[in-house]
Each structure stands twice: as structure tokens, then as C-alpha cells.
Amino acid sequence: MQALYAQLVIGLVNGAFYALLSLGLAIIFGLLNVINFAHGALYMLGAFVAWGLLHYAGIGYGPALIIAPLVVGVVGVILERTLLQRLYRLDPLYNLLLTFGLALVIQGLFQMRFGSSGESYEIPAALQGSANLGFMQLPYYRGWVLIVSLVVCLATWFVTERTKLGSYLRAATENPALVQAFGVNVPRMITVTYGLGVALAGFAGVLAAPIFPVSPGLGSEVIIVVFAVVVIGGMGSIMGSIVTGFALGLIEGLTKVVYPAASGAVVFALMALVLLVRPAGLFGKAS
Amino acid sequence: MTGLLVIAPFVAYPVFVMRCLCMALFACAFNLLIGYAGLLSFGHAMFLGGAGYASAHAAKVWGFPPELAILFGTAVAAALGLVVGWLAIRRQGIYFSMITLGLAQMVHFLCVQVPFTHGDDGIQGVPRGVLFGVIDLDDTLTMYGFVLVIFLLGFAIIYRIIHSPFGAVLTAIRENELRTTSLGYNTDHYKLIAFVLSAALAGLAGATKVLVFQNATLTDAEWTTSGAVILMTLLGGLGRFSGPVVGAFLVVALEQYLAPFSGWVPVVEGAVFVVCVLVFREGIVGKLSAALKIPL
Numbered sequence: 001m002q003a004l005y006a007q008l009v010i011g012l013v014n015g016a017f018y019a020l021l022s023l024g025l026a027i028i029f030g031l032l033n034v035i036n037f038a039h040g041a042l043y044m045l046g047a048f049v050a051w052g053l054l055h056y057a058g059i060g061y062g063p064a065l066i067i068a069p070l071v072v073g074v075v076g077v078i079l080e081r082t083l084l085q086r087l088y089r090l091d092p093l094y095n096l097l098l099t100f101g102l103a104l105v106i107q108g109l110f111q112m113r114f115g116s117s118g119e120s121y122e123i124p125a126a127l128q129g130s131a132n133l134g135f136m137q138l139p140y141y142r143g144w145v146l147i148v149s150l151v152v153c154l155a156t157w158f159v160t161e162r163t164k165l166g167s168y169l170r171a172a173t174e175n176p177a178l179v180q181a182f183g184v185n186v187p188r189m190i191t192v193t194y195g196l197g198v199a200l201a202g203f204a205g206v207l208a209a210p211i212f213p214v215s216p217g218l219g220s221e222v223i224i225v226v227f228a229v230v231v232i233g234g235m236g237s238i239m240g241s242i243v244t245g246f247a248l249g250l251i252e253g254l255t256k257v258v259y260p261a262a263s264g265a266v267v268f269a270l271m272a273l274v275l276l277v278r279p280a281g282l283f284g285k286a287s
Numbered sequence: 288m289t290g291l292l293v294i295a296p297f298v299a300y301p302v303f304v305m306r307c308l309c310m311a312l313f314a315c316a317f318n319l320l321i322g323y324a325g326l327l328s329f330g331h332a333m334f335l336g337g338a339g340y341a342s343a344h345a346a347k348v349w350g351f352p353p354e355l356a357i358l359f360g361t362a363v364a365a366a367l368g369l370v371v372g373w374l375a376i377r378r379q380g381i382y383f384s385m386i387t388l389g390l391a392q393m394v395h396f397l398c399v400q401v402p403f404t405h406g407d408d409g410i411q412g413v414p415r416g417v418l419f420g421v422i423d424l425d426d427t428l429t430m431y432g433f434v435l436v437i438f439l440l441g442f443a444i445i446y447r448i449i450h451s452p453f454g455a456v457l458t459a460i461r462e463n464e465l466r467t468t469s470l471g472y473n474t475d476h477y478k479l480i481a482f483v484l485s486a487a488l489a490g491l492a493g494a495t496k497v498l499v500f501q502n503a504t505l506t507d508a509e510w511t512t513s514g515a516v517i518l519m520t521l522l523g524g525l526g527r528f529s530g531p532v533v534g535a536f537l538v539v540a541l542e543q544y545l546a547p548f549s550g551w552v553p554v555v556e557g558a559v560f561v562v563c564v565l566v567f568r569e570g571i572v573g574k575l576s577a578a579l580k581i582p583l
Contacts, residue, residue, distance in 0.1 A: 279378055
């Protein structure tokens with residue numbers, strides 16, 4: 001029984017990462033119509049920035065939670081300004097290919113510098129240890145990841161769906177020319193949105209550093225599952241990504257207990273099922 | 288082109304050229320889908336790898352002669368293409384690509400788990416066998432001739448598909464699907480058929496490749512291979528008939544000559560991707576065609 005609860009918690013924590021990453025992807029896609037294949041590589045970048053800050057500058061976890069997303073966000077802004085912007089008027093598939101190429105470059109460079117095995121990042125002292133909940137042991141750090149990712153996801157959803165800034169962003173997706181005619185600086189908004197989307201990935205990277213080995217392959221291991229999450233949740237839907245991310249993490253954890261051999265494929269099998277029953281995704285709007 | 292390919296094994300290392308030919312066929316099959324039907328499949332490696340495993344198993348464990356092993360592999364790929372295509376066609380554009388990626392991951396996962404594939408080791412020591420009971424394929428030059436014939440056959444099939452009423456409808460679907468539907472064509476039907484054909488030809492490439500190298504590996508079913516074939520087609524020229532061939536030869540050569548600096552391969556490939564997408568979208572054959580002012 002203990003094993004089941006422990007596995008479920010691990011599943012939920014994985015789900016938290018799926019949710020954070022698919023949230024960034026959904027924002028970038030929903031508001032920019034760009035499939036950001038580089039999302040995994042930027043998540044890995046966030047983890048490495050956190051590691052680098054600790055390793056080279058002695059800057060700990062707390063400040064890293066703020067600095068790393070900022071750094072990744074700035075990298076994202078630079079990428080958007082110099083590369084992505086040129087392709088908006090073309091078929092969105094070209095952006096997919098561009099970000100795919102970027103992912104290869106980023107991951108390849110890190111692989112050459114750091115090799116395939118991961119660097120270790122210690123759980124910050126304040127979050128070490130675990131709580132005895134009676135029916136299971138809950139490590140503090142995992143609990144922290146769950147809480148903070150939930151907060152960040154819901155805050156992002158709130159900003160996008162319930163604030164004026166969010167409504168500008170959503171309007172700009174539907175009709176950029178018109179919104180620009182109203183005096184809103186649409187290109188700048190798009191750049192900032194991309195920066196925020198990848199900053200979310202960078203934030204997830206910092207959260208991941210103490211749990212997963214900080215290796216160049218960190219992003220590519222998870223990016224395809226995250227794409228499946230986004231397809232299941234409905235590609236433009238933010239709440240869809242959040243709910244589906246957590247839910248799929250849970251389901252994957254459950255599968256590991258019940259039928260371990262299938263745990264790698266269960267997300268994709270679910271994706272195929274959803275496509276048969278509800279092609280637009282669970283929360284998506286049928287086009 | 289045929290002339291060049293006939294003398295090639297006497298100029299370059301034959302196994303290298305055979306690898307190029309298999310990947311060229313793979314890329315041409317892929318190009319059928321993206322260049323002519325406008326569908327970007329991000330998981331085409333599943334057909335290359337899946338057919339590879341199928342024909343390797345058939346040749347080694349069931350003792351099929353080479354021609355039957357290859358046919359079996361192609362049939363398996365076609366069947367897989369039918370299932371995957373039927374699921375993927377339900378959505379369009381980028382969603383279609385994401386679905387193919389997801390399903391390819393599932394196939395890859397199956398390749399890892401299913402016992403007959405031997406996981407990371409792959410299927411080794413696949414016998415090349417005796418073609419039609421008379422031609423021994425263990426000789427490299429004979430094998431090369433066989434591979435060349437298969438490649439030219441596949442190439443001719445694709446040519447015939449494209450230059451046919453069916454191919455014209457595919458191009459129409461790529462240009463404006465709504466209008467094609469309004470003209471009375473069942474576009475889903477056409478897309479599915481194109482997908483199955485592309486999958487079958489990719490399977491043909493995979494099955495042949497397995498016989499050349501005499502083993503079936505996981506790499507052929509990984510998404511990095513799917514990425515590589517996209518690169519080949521993009522570099523050579525999307526929608527250009529011989530584009531993928533040029534692209535395939537270049538990318539295989541790149542991987543071969545960068546092998547001592549293997550760390551650089553993904554970086555260089557990624558950089559080529561970025562450059563091609565930004566400034567070189569017509570690809571090499573496209574640029575050549577524009578420069579020489581002849582359709583290629």
C-alpha cells in the first residue's frame with residue numbers, strides 16, 4: 001500500500017512537470033501559433049543555469065528560482081526576435097522545424113560540454129527530510145514541487161483568462177492587425193509572451209534539478225510526452241494543459257504499479273483514444 | 288542519375304552508397320507525403336524501423352528468402368501505415384504531425400519491450416540469403432546491384448504516383464483542401480492512401496537496409512531518425528522530385544564524415560535545419576532549378 005501511495009506521489013510530481021511544460025507550450029501555441037520544439041531544451045537550460053549558479057557562483061536554490069527563469073526568458077526573447085519572427089507569415093510547420101533545429105543545437109552543445117551523465121544538484125537544506133502522513137512518507141521537496149507548480153499554473157491561467165493583459169493577448173491571436181490598429185504593440189506582446197512561455201520551462205527546470213539528474217538529455221526525455229499531453233488537453237487550452245498534465249502524471253504512476261511494462265506507452269495510448277473519441281482534445285474547441 | 292549510381296560503387300565505398308540509397312528511398316517516400324500531399328509526418332522512422340525488425344525476424348528466424356523478407360517488411364509497414372494514418376488523418380496541420388510523433392513513440396516503445404526485437408541489442412546476424420534461389424547476396428557488389436534495383440523501382444513507383452490523376456488530386460489537397468472537397472473528392476480517402484503508400488515505401492527502404500547491414504537496431508525507430516529524414520528532404524528540396532535523394536546523400540555523408548567528432552553531429556544538423564528553414568526553404572534542388580531555369 002505504501003508503495004502505491006509513494007508511486008502516486010511520484011506520478012503527481014511528474015504530472016506537475018508535464019503541466020508546467022505543457023502550459024508553456026499551450027501559451028506559446030495558443031497565442032503565437034508556434035510549436036516550440038525547443039521547449040524541452042530550454043527546460044534543460046533552466047536546470048543547468050540553476051546548477052551553474054550553485055556550482056560556479058555559490059548562488060543557492062531560492063535566488064535560482066528567480067534568476068534561472070529570467071535567463072531562459074531572455075534567451076527566448078533573443079531567439080524570438082532574431083529567428084522566429086521571420087517565419088510568422090509562413091506555414092506554422094516551418095516554425096516547428098526551426099525550433100526542432102534549435103533544440104538539436106542547444107542539446108548538442110550541452111552534450112559536448114557536459115557529456116550524457118547528469119550533474120547532481122542537492123535538495124536545498126530547508127526542504128530536506130520528509131513528513132510522516134500516517135499512510136505514507138511524503139518528502140518535503142516533492143510536496144513543495146506540487147504546491148508551487150499548482151500555484152504557478154493557476155496564476156498563469158488567471159492572468160491569461162481573467163485579466164486585461166490576458167484578454168489583449170487572446171485578442172491579438174484572433175486578429176493581430178485589428179488589435180494593433182487599436183494602439184497595442186502586438187509584436188512586442190508576442191515577444192514577451194514567448195519569453196514568458198519559455199521562462200515557465202526554465203522555472204520547471206529549476207524545480208527539476210534536485211529531483212532528476214541535470215543532464216543534457218533532460219528535455220528530450222520529456223518533450224514528446226508533453227506534446228502528447230497538449231494534444232490530449234486541447235492545444236490552445238490552458239486549463240486543459242494543467243488538468244491533463246497532472247492527470248496523466250497520476251495515470252502514469254498508477255500504471256507503473258499495476259502494469260509496469262506499459263507505463264512508457266500509456267500516455268500515447270490515451271492520446272490515440274482521445275483522438276478517436278474527441279479529436280479536438282478534452283478541453284479544446286472543435287474547429 | 289542512374290548512370291552515376293551504376294558507377295558509384297567503383298568510386299566510393301559500396302556499403303556507404305547502399306546506405307545512402309536506402310535513406311534516399313526513405314526520404315523520397317517521406318517527400319511523397321510532405322512535398323505532394325502537404326502532410327508533415329514527424330514519426331516516419333516507425334515505418335523504417337518497424338519494417339526493419341519485421342524483415343529481420345522473417346529472414347533470420349523464419350528463414351524467409353530475401354525477396355520475401357523484404358516484401359513482408361513492406362507489408363508490415365503498410366499495415367502500420369493504415370492504422371497510424373487512419374488515426375492521424377482525423378486532425379490537420381500541426382496536430383497531424385504531433386499525432387504521428389506520439390504514435391511513433393509508442394511504436395518505438397513496443398520495439399523496446401517486445402521480446403523478439405531483443406531491445407537495445409537489436410536483431411543481429413540477419414542472413415542476406417540467396418535472391419530468387421540463384422543470386423547470392425553475400426557478395427557486396429551483387430548486393431549493391433540488388434539495392435540499386437530496389438531504389439530505382441521505388442523511385443519509379445513514386446514518379447508514377449506523382450504523375451498521375453491521383454498525384455494531381457494530392458497536389459490539389461495540399462494547395463487548397465476545402466476547394467478539393469467542394470469539387471467532390473473525398474480528401475480523407477486520398478490522404479490515407481498517400482500515407483499508406485508513403486509508409487510502405489519507407490518500409491521497403493527499412494527492410495532493404497536491414498539486409499544490407501545484416502542487423503536491425505532501435506536507432507532506426509527513434510525520433511532522431513524521423514528528424515534526420517525531415518532534414519534530408521528539407522535540405523534537398525521539399526516537393527522537388529530528386530530533392531530528397533540529394534539531401535539523403537548529403538546527410539548520410541555528413542554523419543559518416545563527422546563520425547570521429549560525433550558530438551558535433553546534432554549541432555551541425557540542427558544548424559543546417561535552422562539555416563534551411565530561414566533562408567534556404569527551396570532546398571538545394573530548388574535553388575539549382577531556379578538558377579538553371581529548368582524544372583527539376
